[in-house]
Each structure stands twice: as C-alpha cells, then as structure tokens.
Amino acid sequence: MLEASLGDVLRADAGGRTPLVLVACSGGPDSLALAAVAAYFAQTDRCRVGAVVVDHGLQEGSARAAEGAAAAARGLGLDPVEVRRVEVRKDGMGPEASARSARYAALDDVAARLDASAVLLGHTLDDQAEQVLLGLARGSGTRSLAGMPPRRGLYLRPFLDLRRQETEAICAFYGLEPWHDPTNQDPAFARSRVRVEVLPFLEDQLGPGIARALARSAQILGQDADLLERLSAESYRSLRIDGGDGTLLLPEDGLLALPAALRQRVLALAALELGAYQPSFERLRAAESLLDRKGSAGPVQLGGKVSVHRQVRGRAVLQGEASYGNLVLSSNRSNGPGVKQSHRPTQE
Structure with a gap:
C-alpha cells in the first residue's frame, strides 16, 4: 500500500x-x-x-x-x-x-x-x-x-x-x-x-x-475529471489569443464548436489565468449565454475581479445575420474600451 x-x-x-x-x-x-x-x-x-x-x-x-x-x-x-x-x-x-x-x-x-x-x-x-x-x-x-x-x-x-x-x-x-x-x-x-x-x-x-x-x-469521477481537464486544456491552448494589456480573447465560433462541458472549462481556465478564483457554475453559464447574442453583451463578472464581455469582430452586419467575434476576458487592471467594471467584491 x-x-x-x-x-x-x-x-x-x-x-x-x-x-x-x-x-x-x-x-x-x-x-x-x-x-x-x-x-x-x-x-x-x-x-x-x-x-x-x-x-x-x-x-x-x-x-x-x-x-x-x-x-x-x-x-x-x-x-x-x-x-x-x-x-x-x-x-x-x-x-x-x-x-x-x-x-x-x-x-x-x-x-x-x-x-x-x-x-x-x-x-x-x-x-x-x-x-x-x-x-x-x-x-x-x-x-x-x-x-x-x-x-x-x-x-x-x-x-x-x-x-x-x-x-x-x-x-x-x-x-x-x-x-x-x-x-x-x-x-x-x-x-x-x-x-x-x-x-x-x-x-x-x-x-x-x-x-x-x-x-x-x-x-x-476522478478518471473522468482527468480526461475532461486534459481535453479542456488542449482546447484552451488552441483558442487562447493574447489581447495585450492583460486581456485574453476566445473566438466565439471556436467556443460554440465545443461541447458544453469543455466550453465552460475553457472559460474557467481563462478566468483563472487572469487571477480569478474558480468561477461558479452560475457565472460560467452567464458568460456562456453571451454566445447566444441575445440581450446584453456584458460584462459578466467571473469572480476575483475578472469579467468577460462580447466583442463583435469586423464591420457591422444587418440585424439577424450571423456575426462571430471574440469573448474578451479582462481584470479590473485591464478593462476593455467602454466596459464598465464593477468594483464591488463578488460573492460566491
């Protein structure tokens, strides 16, 4: 033993x-x-x-x-x-x-x-x-x-x-x-x-x-978790884009192509890299909902003063047409343009 x-x-x-x-x-x-x-x-x-x-x-x-x-x-x-x-x-x-x-x-x-x-x-x-x-x-x-x-x-x-x-x-x-x-x-x-x-x-x-x-x-479940973590780490490395000034970008089309189990883990990995603590399931689902392109473009607070918002890439398109850009993750030290960040401590 x-x-x-x-x-x-x-x-x-x-x-x-x-x-x-x-x-x-x-x-x-x-x-x-x-x-x-x-x-x-x-x-x-x-x-x-x-x-x-x-x-x-x-x-x-x-x-x-x-x-x-x-x-x-x-x-x-x-x-x-x-x-x-x-x-x-x-x-x-x-x-x-x-x-x-x-x-x-x-x-x-x-x-x-x-x-x-x-x-x-x-x-x-x-x-x-x-x-x-x-x-x-x-x-x-x-x-x-x-x-x-x-x-x-x-x-x-x-x-x-x-x-x-x-x-x-x-x-x-x-x-x-x-x-x-x-x-x-x-x-x-x-x-x-x-x-x-x-x-x-x-x-x-x-x-x-x-x-x-x-x-x-x-x-x-430990064996399952090991596999999911390995697959999500591989997906994150393939999708991650350094946005400069401490921001990270994740292409929306790449995220949408992933199963939900991997997509949420990829979002969590990006948040953790920026110094957040492990986001709750509810916060990850809220971030994931940005991909639906319905309602607000964010930001969604992921915990540890890290937020995510949706960014449209390229020129504007007619309403109702498909448009894919990036999800942008940033901390309070590196807010994207026009993103209002909440300075209240997040509660899990």
Missing part, C-alpha cells in the same frame, strides 16, 4: 542520497497510524522518514497536543520532526478552508526547505466519502465530486482505501495513544455533521457499504 504510493520516490536521487519522506502528523489516529507504518517502512533503508506537526492555534491546549504528536513521531524513530505554528487568517474563507490553506502553506515550506521527495497525508476512505457528500450538498462539479486524489504533486494519500477503524487498530497494535481533535465532533462544522450524523444515518438506512460506494464513485 505505502510502497505503491511512493513509487519512484523510493529511488535514490542522482546524488546518491536516500529520499526524505515527511508525514503530516496531527497526532490523530489516521496520521499517527501513517507515521507508524512509514517508520516501519523506513527500516528498509529505502527512504528516510520525518514528520511535520502543524499547530493551528485554534483551541486551548493546541500547542500541548502538537508537542505530544511530535514526541510520538520521534518515539517511532522519525527524524527530522518539526512543529510549525501557523496563523489562521480570517480572509473571507470559512474557518476550515482558512486552516487548510495555512496548513498546506506550512507543509510546502518545510518540504521545500528539507528537500523532501514526498509528503504523506493520512486521509482515509471515510474522509473521501465525507468529501463526496459535502460536494453533493454544494452542487459541485466532477472534479469536486472526485474527492481527494491519491497523489497531487508532492502530496500522497496512501490510506484512501483504509477505513478509520483500521487506522485505530494500527495505533492499538503499536501501543500508540492518538489525540482526538474535539472539532471533529463539533456540529458547528459541516464536515463534523457529515461525519457524526449524516454518514452513520446513510449507512443505517442504505447499508454499511455506503462509504465504500461513495469512495468508489470518487475514483470513477
């Missing part, structure tokens, strides 16, 4: 050094079990294993819990082991998203400084099922419903096929006493409600295989 996840990471680099793998360890059952398995694996001398403990400072006693997790990791033989305290900023995101952003920033920093080959995350099949249910509740698209990928860049999730009770059994086998984060039971958080109330209810009503079925759906 772990060996399959690490793959090429286990090979020594060109300098002959044994690769360093870091475990993101909170001290909870999942990450502590992962640290124990990784420590055992390191005894083969095919890799070195260290740990990073992130203290979010969001609750009383968090520093003590972080030091306890670090001590447990050192007791397993992991080296180096670092504790990083982060500041969770209130920047418009929810508390869970803000904490996640701060956590990954810390993990990125430590991994880069220590030249780590991989960072292991202890997410389990139960976490994956919860992620899919949250995505369904939000009305999300394919990528979100695909849940968490087994690998993204340096980050690996070798426990996505394990249930939470199995990680607890691993901790018991090694005589470890994991820390249980009280926020995991706090109904103020949506994920906690899904974990404590929604998923147990579904398993009671639909059968104990619901979590595994949701995780299997995520795996299937």
